[in-house]
Amino acid sequence: MSKVTDLLGSQYPIIQGAMGVICNPELVAAVSEAGGFGLLATAFAEDVEAVREQAKVTKKLTNKPSGANLFMMNPLTENFAKVLAEEGIRTVTVSGGSPKALIPLLRDLGLKVIVVVPTVEVAKGAEGLGADAVVAEGSESGGVQGFKGVSTMVLVPAVVDEVNIPVIAAGGISDSCGYKAALALGAEGVQIGTRFIATKECIAHAVYKNTIVAAADTGTGLVNMLRFQIRALRTTLVERLLKGQESSMPDFTWQAMEDSWIKGDLEAGVLPAGQVAGRISTILSVREIIKEIVA
Ligand SMILES: Cc1cc2nc3c(=O)[nH]c(=O)nc-3n(C[C@H](O)[C@H](O)[C@H](O)COP(=O)(O)O)c2cc1C
Structure with a gap:
């Protein structure tokens, strides 16, 4: 077992990135069933009970571990964290801002915390706050990002050099060659978004x-x-x-x-x-x- 599979409880160190409304439980469960780690999304969710329901449906579809993403710009994030922990989720990713205010609650809830970071400085900050791992997300990634984009090829080894916690690479990975490249850069796992949209299980149109x-x-x-x-x-x-x-x-x-x-x-x-x-x-x-x- 690698440090990342240990952290996730999955067979492979492959996380399905959170993706708003198209992280349907069928997709999340299919990733976990195939040996990866499926993630539910809560970024723009407006209803705590709807998040609970998604976690419940996912649990019915798989008994393999899955997680969820908490997005710091959403004012309901604390409530989502409580509900997800009640529904048996053990590992969350945190993105969209500093998790400083949230981490004590996540620890109280017994959750493992993986922080999504766009720069070396933010990665070091996350380690200082006690993150269990970071996802180093390069600027070729799909979805929300800041204005100081650093590509995966540069960001991942730079973060690996500066932190002592496991680094998971995200951005631009869709197949075995991207996976091997990420490991060669020093990452111990990968997070994949776009590739999982173009799947039979994803609810996207x-x-x-x-x-x-x-x-x-x-x-x-x-x-x-x-x-x-x-x-x-x-x-x-x-x-x-x-x-x-x-x-x-x-x-x-x-x-x-x-x-x-x-x-x-x-x-x-x-x-x-x-x-x-x-x-x-x-x-x-x-x-x-x-x-x-x-x-
Ligand atoms: C449609 C879409 C929605 C996304 N929503 C989120 C989100 O809610 N929270 C988050 O942390 N990342 C989000 N991301 C980023 C992914 O989780 C992942 O890190 C990214 O897609 C990796 O890059 P790739 O698309 O090149 O695989 C989103 C990406 C996409 C494509």
């Missing part, structure tokens, strides 16, 4: 999955949301946003995510994805993906 499959290496752009940026597929909405042709920013709420990510309304919101979309050309089952990665 076919138009979302097919846009990932059709994307070239240049198929994503960074949309400025003022407090943060989102790396998203270059849909016509995103092209207009990048050219400054939209008078307002797109909604980034639970409802907007449901309408665009699950119902396929491409004008309702942006479709986050990493640059690795350019390397994804098939919709596979979660098991096929994990099997290829660890083969």
Whole structure:
């Protein structure tokens, strides 16, 4: 067992990154069943009992360990942590801001804490706060990021050099070659997002999955949301946003995510994805993906 599989309780050190409304329990459970570590998302959740229900459904689908992500910008994060611990979750990732105020509660709840970090400085801070591990998330990743992006290739070994806790690499990994590269950089595990959207088990709309499959290496752009940026597929909405042709920013709420990510309304919101979309050309089952990665 590696330090990371020990921490997660999974067979392989492969975390399915949290992904808003499309981390459906079927996807999370499929990742855990295939030997990885599925994660529920709570980032923009507005209902504590809905989060409990997702954890309960996941538990019915698998008895293998799974976790959840807590997003510091969500004012309900403490409540989510309590409910997740009550439902048997033992490991959480924390992202979207400093976890300083949250860590004492997570410790009281008996939770292991993995902090998602975008820079060496934040990684050292997380270690100082007592994090059990960090996810070093490079700027090619899909989803929310800050304005000082560092690529996975540079960030991961730099973080490995500076902290004494396990480092998990995220950003740009979709297959066995990315996995091996991450381990060669000194990471002890990987977190994968975009590749798990283009799967049979993910609840994302076919138009979302097919846009990932059709994307070239240049198929994503960074949309400025003022407090943060989102790396998203270059849909016509995103092209207009990048050219400054939209008078307002797109909604980034639970409802907007449901309408665009699950119902396929491409004008309702942006479709986050990493640059690795350019390397994804098939919709596979979660098991096929994990099997290829660890083969
Ligand atoms: C659609 C989407 C939504 C995401 N939502 C979250 C989130 O709620 N919390 C979080 O910590 N990371 C989130 N991420 C980041 C992923 O968990 C993961 O770190 C990232 O996708 C890794 O890079 P990759 O897309 O190149 O695999 C999201 C990514 C995507 C593509």
